[in-house]
Amino acid sequence: MRRSKAFIPTLKEVPADAQVASHQLLLRAGFVRQLGAGIYSYLPLTLRALRKVEQVIREEMAAIGAQEFYFPALHPAEPWQESGRWEVMGPNMFRLKDRKGGDYCLGMTHEEIFTTIARAELRSYRNLPQVWYQIQTKFRDEARPKSGLLRVRQFTMKDAYSFDIDAAGLDRSFDDQRRAYHRIFSRCGLSFVAVEAHSGSMGGSASTEFMVRTNAGEDNIASCAACGYAANTEKATSRIASADDGPGLAAPEKFPTPGVRTIEDLGKPPYGVTADRQLKTLVYIADGKPVIAVVRGDQQLNEAKLQSATAADDLRPAHPEEIRTLLGALPGSLGGVGTAGRAPLFLDPSLVGRRDMVTGANQDDHHLRGVDVARDLAHAQPIDLRTVNDGEGCPRCDGVLSVYKGLEVGHIFKLGTRYAVAMKATVLNAAGEVVPVVMGSYGIGVERVMAAAIELHHDADGICWPMSIAPFHVALLSLQTTDAAVVKAADDLYAALESAGIEVLYDDREERPGVKFKDADLIGLPIRLAIGTKGLANQQVEVKLRTSKEVQLVPLAEAVQYVKDLIRDLTPKAIEPAS
């Protein structure tokens, strides 16, 4: 494409409201414009990059026998009501009414809709397995859209769904997708880690997230370099250090703590109770019913873990009045002692067996000391609740966990029979019995892959596209548009490259070389070719990779083959997972 005809509105200034690199660069390099909060218009360069990501996805989906569908974005409420998610999705789901007053929503995901086809058309184990996917537009009414294309309200997703006769089949389908995801992300130039994850509103028994390590991400990953353990901190746990508590008291003893409201308050004189000897007690409302959660004073409760523990669709912190009704005190003086029968109590396993601990007395401005967890919280259910911190021990080996920010680019779920049972998607098994189909669900955020590639591959001057998803392979610059020989040589090379199937953005504008070099760096195509008066005297073209400072002089006659070889060599290869 000739740059003089191309619509690429580059900006000199960094837009004020753009924080992360991909957001800044997508705006500056003329890839996107914002239409509304979390709603972006994709200009031609973005479309070219997205199309390449999609092509990689299609190839890898075809390789595992997945068939491409295309389902509507506008959904009648009924399938969502059948699965129960019409309620669960809450304000994240865009809802609307049609002219007759019927209830509709915009699809956030398509488990329900794919299941409507599966239940109508699949009859027998002979029809299984089926692996279906689409690359399609999703809508989510994010509370806080931000970071350019990283957190938006409309985006493109590859979502796949597998239908198997049993759990063993699901394991195979899940593993096919997992391996395909490794190939897809590596081919798109992403370095990433596959981590154990929380399944959230999706439900199901297990899920794996694919995370790119970048501070632009909003998730936290705990991983162990020694054994390869990696998990989202919503799911990650750590080795529990043994504690050497004293014998404590024969029974908990109440003491007055006027004005004490926080763990920190109780650590100060005259009390001096270190955070690791305190029990932190929190009350949540899980699907309308109160639950009590207890972690150590120096730990943070992880809400995702509490949600898993309660199996609740909806979980929120209790309001003060709800807490007082339940425990008779306000936050700051809460404790689990004596609460048996009032609400389920979940306790982090790091507290099992601890003695001589301090907690609130469920009386404002009073605490208890000498608490023995086994004796005084015998009704507690130990379940992992705490958020793992950097430097804690790996739960699988002697290593140490490091915690870092990650950006989710894919998430795969073993759904099991949750949707099939709710929506009556059954088939006959080999024994002639009616059984629910066993499902999996597998998502990739297409724009996120593109934006993650920019987060990983950029420098102060602009984007450095991986070859596989670059909008064009080559930036061809003609440096002197007033020199007819230069123009002719550049025109000829442009034609020769295009005939060879190489995608070229040809900067034929009447601009100074400096402007063209700057623009080329900003847009970030992997290979830059420059034809100028000087090189042309020797029938040479300057070749420079975006990621290198080095300039090669290549004979014009050899340029096409030279570029072809570079494209081949620079295209990221598919990497299979180790296991």
Add this chain to the structure above:
Amino acid sequence: MRRSKAFIPTLKEVPADAQVASHQLLLRAGFVRQLGAGIYSYLPLTLRALRKVEQVIREEMAAIGAQEFYFPALHPAEPWQESGRWEVMGPNMFRLKDRKGGDYCLGMTHEEIFTTIARAELRSYRNLPQVWYQIQTKFRDEARPKSGLLRVRQFTMKDAYSFDIDAAGLDRSFDDQRRAYHRIFSRCGLSFVAVEAHSGSMGGSASTEFMVRTNAGEDNIASCAACGYAANTEKATSRIASADDGPGLAAPEKFPTPGVRTIEDLGKPPYGVTADRQLKTLVYIADGKPVIAVVRGDQQLNEAKLQSATAADDLRPAHPEEIRTLLGALPGSLGGVGTAGRAPLFLDPSLVGRRDMVTGANQDDHHLRGVDVARDLAHAQPIDLRTVNDGEGCPRCDGVLSVYKGLEVGHIFKLGTRYAVAMKATVLNAAGEVVPVVMGSYGIGVERVMAAAIELHHDADGICWPMSIAPFHVALLSLQTTDAAVVKAADDLYAALESAGIEVLYDDREERPGVKFKDADLIGLPIRLAIGTKGLANQQVEVKLRTSKEVQLVPLAEAVQYVKDLIRDLTPKAIEPAS
């Protein structure tokens, strides 16, 4: 693709609620399933066909220098409010609120949204012309979704927009698109006619529709075989036959017509006034204000023409009480005589100069006779209002018009400066003046192209796909799956065809040949290859075209080349317009 792995749920019965051929066949051949009224899930075969239509569109858009964008489907209300179409679109637009209560809609079309980019980024005539397009999902809350994919509430559209500095530029951009449309539709195997059309809510000065002649269509086309004149009846006119009226009366004369309500009533004894001597008077409300329309008793008023005449965004028949307030009588006794100053009166030109006519007296149960249009309706504005009928004279030549049903597959508009002025999209012209950009808008219904191809190309057994948009080129049937030699030969041919880049649906199922032949006819791929014990004895494969009864026996060794040649020969060629 192996049929045994493919999800193609064919049906034996014709679905009861499907009327038109494309709807029946898309359901029966396993292409689509309905999710809700006017909302369809596309199964894999549909996706393959749609992708091919899109590819033809992309190639022809690229050939005229159009750049591909991708804009959101979810739109903030503001741009629509700026253009005034937030109101105009009425109940056809899906509207919703986000979690903060902000107003949004689902895009029915994208003039406003493309204009937001144009006004922000285009500064000067030097940036023009620009031709931008997308292939994207549109939403329209149709009052009566029907006919499968022909009238739906969610669909895919190629919409292009041109931005020029002046009307001459728009003429060129419009002509580029018009020619591209001829190539696109002909390449997709459609026979069609380009007709003059009404611009409707799009506004602008001129528009051309691309119509496929089929009874499944909902438009009416009037065309002249002699001179090539063709227009939607919303726009078409006809030659006016001269009338030889008598001198009439010196003034209109009132006479009682008790119980007469219709043109037909007045034609009966004792009145005996033939319909072609009556003036039919109708009252409409145009943007809130009444207008009177008068056509001949035997003519039908065309509302689209009246809307153009009034330049109203919203037009509806007046209610009886509104009519009585305006004219003092109820429908059945209305007339234009003596209405000057009460409301604009539009009169079909076929009535100009007529004398001795009969019309309502604006007094219930009374009419006037002896009406002289020039004398008694001097305040009328003559403007084309009538619907053209089959057999009327061509307005351009001595020929005769035929009127037939048409299905709109594309529509191109000269918008002019309507949106640019409303939304302040201005640029500097060569003289340094600030001028609004001059726009055009160009749409193709992608699913409609596919469904129109089925309407044109099918028989009693199923679809007969044009090669260019067929989901696969070839149906390969192995006739005896218990004969190892047949299976091997079919497997080998399948592999050889695929290696040659030929798209094959390989029916490897354990089914009787009759089932496979029936399914192949239903799905309708252009070339059928069948390998069976008999042919294999001579190392031959049966080749049959879907549109022919003839079977060729081709040596297996030559089959790939034979099929390649067939594909080339059967692919519809691009046809340029005559002018």
